[in-house]
Amino acid sequence: xxxxxxxxxxxxxxxxxxxxxxxxxxxxxxxxxxxxxxxxxxxxxxxxxxxxxxxxxxxxxxxxxxxxxxxxxxxxxxxxxxxxxxxxxxxxxxxxxxxxxxxxxxxxxxxxxxxxxxxxxxxxxxxxxxxxxxxxxxxxxxxxxxxxxxxxxxxxxxxxxxxxxxxxxxxxxxxxxxxxxxxxxxxxxxxxxxxxxxxxxxxxxxxxxxxxxxxxxxxxxxxxxxxxxxxxxxxxxxxxxxxxxxxxxxxxxxxxxxxxxxxxxxxxxxxxxxxxxxxxxxxxxxxxxxxxxxxxxxxxxxxxxxxxxxxxxxxxxxxxxxxxxxxxxxxxxxxxxxxxxxxxxxxx
Amino acid sequence: xxxxxxxxxxxxxxxxxxxxxxxxxxxxxxxxxxxxxxxxxxxxxxxxxxxxxxxxxxxxxxxxxxxxxxxxxxxxxxxxxxxxxxxxxxxxxxxxxxxxxxxxxxxxxxxxxxxxxxxxxxxxxxxxxxxxxxxxxxxxxxxxxxxxxxxxxxxxxxxxxxxxxxxxxxxxxxxxxxxxxxxxxxxxxxxxxxxxxxxxxxxxxxxxxxxxxxxxxxxxxxxxxxxxxxxxxxxxxxxxxxxxxxxxxxxxxxxxxxxxxxxxxxxxxxxxxxxxxxxxxxxxxxxxxxxxxxxxxxxxxxxxxxxxxxxxxxxxxxxxxxxxxxxxxxxxxxxxxxxxxxxxxxxx
DNA sequence: AGTCGGATGTGAACCGGTAAAGCTCCGGTT
DNA sequence: AACCGGAGCTTTACCGGTTCACATCCGACT
Numbered sequence: 045x046x047x048x049x050x051x052x053x054x055x056x057x058x059x060x061x062x063x064x065x066x067x068x069x070x071x072x073x074x075x076x077x078x079x080x081x082x083x084x085x086x087x088x089x090x091x092x093x094x095x096x097x098x099x100x101x102x103x104x105x106x107x108x109x110x111x112x113x114x115x116x117x118x119x120x121x122x123x124x125x126x127x128x129x130x131x132x133x134x135x136x137x138x139x140x141x142x143x144x145x146x147x148x149x150x151x152x153x154x155x156x157x158x159x160x161x162x163x164x165x166x167x168x169x170x171x172x173x174x175x176x177x178x179x180x181x182x183x184x185x186x187x188x189x190x191x192x193x194x195x196x197x198x199x200x201x202x203x204x205x206x207x208x209x210x211x212x213x214x215x216x217x218x219x220x221x222x223x224x225x226x227x228x229x230x231x232x233x234x235x236x237x238x239x240x241x242x243x244x245x246x247x248x249x250x251x252x253x254x255x256x257x258x259x260x261x262x263x264x265x266x267x268x269x270x271x272x273x274x275x276x277x278x279x280x281x282x283x284x285x286x287x288x289x290x291x292x293x294x295x296x297x298x299x300x301x302x303x304x305x306x307x308x309x310x311x312x313x314x315x316x317x318x319x320x321x322x323x324x325x326x327x328x329x330x331x332x333x334x335x336x337x338x339x340x341x342x343x344x345x346x347x348x349x350x351x352x353x354x355x356x357x358x359x360x361x362x363x364x365x366x367x368x369x370x371x372x373x374x375x376x377x378x379x380x381x382x383x384x385x386x387x388x389x390x391x392x
Numbered sequence: 393x394x395x396x397x398x399x400x401x402x403x404x405x406x407x408x409x410x411x412x413x414x415x416x417x418x419x420x421x422x423x424x425x426x427x428x429x430x431x432x433x434x435x436x437x438x439x440x441x442x443x444x445x446x447x448x449x450x451x452x453x454x455x456x457x458x459x460x461x462x463x464x465x466x467x468x469x470x471x472x473x474x475x476x477x478x479x480x481x482x483x484x485x486x487x488x489x490x491x492x493x494x495x496x497x498x499x500x501x502x503x504x505x506x507x508x509x510x511x512x513x514x515x516x517x518x519x520x521x522x523x524x525x526x527x528x529x530x531x532x533x534x535x536x537x538x539x540x541x542x543x544x545x546x547x548x549x550x551x552x553x554x555x556x557x558x559x560x561x562x563x564x565x566x567x568x569x570x571x572x573x574x575x576x577x578x579x580x581x582x583x584x585x586x587x588x589x590x591x592x593x594x595x596x597x598x599x600x601x602x603x604x605x606x607x608x609x610x611x612x613x614x615x616x617x618x619x620x621x622x623x624x625x626x627x628x629x630x631x632x633x634x635x636x637x638x639x640x641x642x643x644x645x646x647x648x649x650x651x652x653x654x655x656x657x658x659x660x661x662x663x664x665x666x667x668x669x670x671x672x673x674x675x676x677x678x679x680x681x682x683x684x685x686x687x688x689x690x691x692x693x694x695x696x697x698x699x700x701x702x703x704x705x706x707x708x709x710x711x712x713x714x715x716x717x718x719x720x721x722x723x724x725x726x727x728x729x730x731x732x733x734x735x736x737x738x739x740x
Numbered sequence: 741a742g743t744c745g746g747a748t749g750t751g752a753a754c755c756g757g758t759a760a761a762g763c764t765c766c767g768g769t770t
Numbered sequence: 771a772a773c774c775g776g777a778g779c780t781t782t783a784c785c786g787g788t789t790c791a792c793a794t795c796c797g798a799c800t
Binding site: 051094095096097098099100101102103104109111129130133134137141144146147148149150151163164165167168169170192273274277278300303304306307308310311329332333334335 | 449481492494654659
Binding site: 063064065066067070076077078079082101103104105106107169 | 777778779780781782784785786787
């Protein structure tokens with residue numbers, strides 16, 4: 045009956061409005077060269093026919109694309125639960141939407157797959173640029189992607205991101221603040237459950253933790269590197285709490301592990317925060333649904349994403365200036381941190 | 393120095409390989425018409441020059457796109473924390489990746505924006521099809537998107553999705569199972585904290601809950617509709633537990649609200665599961681990081697997403713057959729459900 | 741010897757836009 | 771009267787692929 049869809053093109057609009065394709069193009073791109081009357085007429089016809097310019101054709105001829113790419117490389121299981129990314133993505137989107145640009149998302153298994161993907165996307169002119177996350181030390185993406193000239197913004201400390209423009213938070217300072225806060229509460233044995241050792245920011249935080257602890261003259265705090273998920277967070281916590289000289293406070297590298305840690309504490313009969321203080325990172329709703337609520341190093345992740353997107357556009361347009369630091373995470377005390385228990389208290 | 397990027401095109405490859413554009417195209421699409429020797433040579437040159445066909449140009453001429461769209465309409469705050477979507481998306485991706493197809497993601501504020509977005513994407517030939525989620529009763533997307541002929545697969549009960557092919561889980565049966573399980577544990581006053589009333593599956597679950605409770609001769613169970621987030625989940629739980637005849641078991645419509653509910657119970661001095669049983673929905677890691685762990689109606693969300701993607705391809709290719717039901721969520725008992733407390737137990 | 745047919749390619753048209761040059765009026769200058 | 775400049779369009783040449791009708795060559799068959 046209706047046969048193939050027979051979709052309407054610029055030619056149909058032009059014919060119906062009694063003008064040339066060029067005129068329609070000018071009108072739709074809000075360029076001078078057509079009178080207001082004609083412009084109106086063209087729009088009316090377009091509306092009537094239900095026409096919108098083909099993004100494909102448009103970007104073929106204009107050599108511009110309004111899609112940016114994001115590849116996420118953590119295991120799906122983990123991505124699902126970590127609130128960080130969705131919030132981050134929504135921040136990116138908030139900026140993209142203004143420029144009616146869209147986000148191409150792909151979950152990949154490893155860095156090689158990620159590099160191959162970006163290469164295909166870029167060479168295939170599918171994306172105008174990309175957002176790179178989860179930098180490791182000597183990240184292989186830096187040379188590979190720089191070689192193909194992919195415009196990209198890197199989320200991570202400038203020391204890790206090569207010549208890609210970086211957007212980052214000052215994790216070192218934040219870790220310092222966290223430790224000083226706990227020390228002020230009288231804690232002298234503080235541990236840290238960190239992310240994977242290869243991840244660049246893990247190393248930065250670990251080093252900051254070590255130096256702050258030392259600077260304050262606290263006991264050398266144990267640090268455990270994990271895979272960022274709840275299982276490893278629980279295991280690390282258990283290991284810390286079973287040690288003879290168990291810590292009175294633990295700092296976590298994300299909120300999932302902190303929640304899991306709270307579960308372990310409960311399971312071992314320790315009362316949070318009386319017996320043990322817990323401090324999460326990447327504050328999200330997750331920290332507020334538990335009982336007690338979790339103190340955290342908060343972070344406006346949405347805004348972070350938005351800033352990343354803004355910088356990406358600068359890169360794409362070639363107007364990029366310097367590196368961009370976004371506000372340092374700040375401490376949000378809630379129910380999971382309290383003065384150290386008396387027996388472990390600060391010596392007079 | 394290097395001037396503009398000067399990206400390599402099919403013409404460069406053809407010239408270098410000493411053949412015509414057409415030959416290169418044939419070779420790259422694995423079509424007959426070029427000898428093996430020539431094909432090899434072309435591939436070698438392409439590799440040498442770092443060329444990949446432009447997706448833009450390719451889809452302009454072939455009239456096909458390898459991108460599918462997904463618009464998510466819940467508030468970002470909520471999306472971030474709800475593990476469901478990331479898991480769902482990763483399931484979709486697992487199928488898309490095989491066909492080297494990508495996912496275009498956008499977060500929207502409301503249904504109108506969503507409709508406008510899909511319309512633009514489709515008319516602009518940006519996507520080959522779309523995944524529609526969160527159906528409401530008399531969903532406005534059904535007429536609007538059907539009118540523009542968007543190929544799409546609907547996630548939701550067929551009674552809600554109009555003529556869009558549906559992929560759904562049998563929520564009614566699952567709710568029945570949940571209630572029967574609790575009844576078997578001796579609970580006679582069971583409540584339910586549901587999602588937004590407008591959402592189609594909320595209505596379906598509510599009705600199934602009502603009829604199962606009635607069928608088993610239990611007390612009429614209170615049901616509260618919420619906005620799906622942790623605040624409302626907590627509030628609803630509080631309201632249920634403060635009532636004179638408080639329930640001995642509560643069924644939640646997702647896992648976030650269940651976790652929040654557990655927090656409220658703790659805050660009110662009720663011990664889960666001794667005083668109160670809780671049952672979550674959309675089982676995710678979240679249910680395993682709390683203490684006690686949450687019993688839940690589990691659901692292979694990843695596989696669900698994969699099935700959705702498969703059906704979408706059928707729709708796009710016009711080979712779609714019947715509606716697709718994926719396995720009904722099954723009960724996964726954990727630490728948050730137990731026999732009803734004696735004082736509320738089943739009468740002899 | 742003549743022809744048929746498959747394998748291997750070529751060339752040009754086309755997809756649906758954009759961009760830049762060109763053409764036409766038309767009022768205002770010189 | 772000849773000239774100019776700008777507003778308002780039209781024409782035309784791309785963009786980088788795909789596709790299809792048509793050339794060419796070569797061995798085989800009658």
